[in-house]
Amino acid sequence: MARTIWDSTVGKKTVMAVSGLIMLLYLVVHMIGNLKIFFGAGEFNHYAHWLRTVGEPFMHEEWTLWIVRVVLVVAVVAHGVSAYQLSRRDIRARPSKYVHKKPRASYATRTMRWGGVILALFIVWHLLDLTTGTVHSGGFETGKPYQNVVDTFSTWYGNVIYIVAMLAVGLHVRHGFWSAAQTLGVGSRARDRALKTTANALALLLTAGFLAVPVAVMTGVVS
Amino acid sequence: MKLTLRVWRQKNADADGAMSTYEVDGISPDMSFLEMLDTLNEELILKGEDPVAFDHDCREGICGACSLVINGDAHGPERTTTCQLHMRSFEDGDTIDVEPWRASAFPVVKDLVVDRSAFDRIVQAGGYITAPTGSAPEAHATPVPKPDADLAFEHAECIGCGACVAACPNGAAMLFTSAKVNHLNVLPQGAPERETRVLDMVAQMDEEGFGGCTLAGECATACPKGIPLTSITGMNKEWLRATRKAAKR
16 A cells, blocks of 8 residues: 555655645644743743653653654655655656746745745754754753744844745645645535635744744844 | 747657747638638648648547647637637737647657547546446436536546646646546446546556646646546545555455
8 A cells, every 4th residue: 555655646645745734733833832932931931841741751751752753754754755756757747848938827836846945944944043053043052942032033044044934834835735635635616715715824824923933033022 | 810820840759849930811710720720731732831730630629639739828718629719819910829738748749749649548547437338228227316427427528638738837647537537436337446447547647657736727727628626636535545445455
């Protein structure tokens, strides 16, 4: 069964849909968690610490966190590899372009590939910046995420990278969520409007929710 | 009407092609696009030049032989086949670009003619019902619910012209294949081969070198028979169901 799925274009799209939905679910949780920054350093840092102790005493410290990390890495790799292989195939299937070109499909649809590449690069920077602190601008302090976040959004490039990536997330989710529904065979004529509305709402909420943090730091609401 | 045509000319499958410019005069707005090309070819033959090769057959919009990407649209600006497109859809003095279907699974044979036998092989992989034929059965012998009959008919309208592949940015044949799969899978006559049909046809579609679906929706917009994009959703559902069933066996 795994072979059938991986060898087929329809199967690889299924892999993309499922891994995409896992990442989408994570993004929603992540965005809601981020908003705790508006309740002050105490609550935000406490929340960040709690993420390491979820499931205790059944789970040892950080076990839950590591399970989430492993699931996410698998999802990102599966999504990226399928996208790469499918894109290679798509480009081979249409080697010569039409002489008479017309603007086609929506902006969100046309930017899925490059948007995905931007997001992959962003994830690398984001982890090096706020998880490991390798490329962090200020003095990175483990266990002080509030201050780390404020440091990042106090630099112009931190804001630019983040804002571009969050706009890319919105566009990606807009086409991706609806497409996943079609790939998994749950779309229908009756549900189409509801699915498109949900996709747009998710895209808008995620982008607005994530952008609220850098905007708050820039305007001095969070400092 | 006086028109400037820029037509893709290509000697054979191996030669490089290019756009050639021709002027045609005395075109009636009531002519079909193919009749306008016939007029051009008559002039070319009289001048001793090679006429433009293009596919056509019934000229009634039901056979799926005609193709042509006109000004970047498969079958031109109206939602119909090229043979049913009339010159009144254009303005006097227009410049019109005429190109063949472009997809690596549809190699150019000559000028505007492409080889669409990949579609035949997809149908050969499962787009039929293996049952003894003979005279038509009693109409009441196998009752079909009205919504199923309507759905099957909607998909049966596909004439296999290939406009979906031509319009798709990935050169994918998902809309064609899904029309064939849904047409037969929804009917009781197609039920015994429901799983093998979708698995085999999708496998053949991939084998032919068509691209994958990114749900851009260009195929359904170009389809002269109005096969909806939800047809692809339906095939994905059938494929996943068949894969699950095959795994259980």
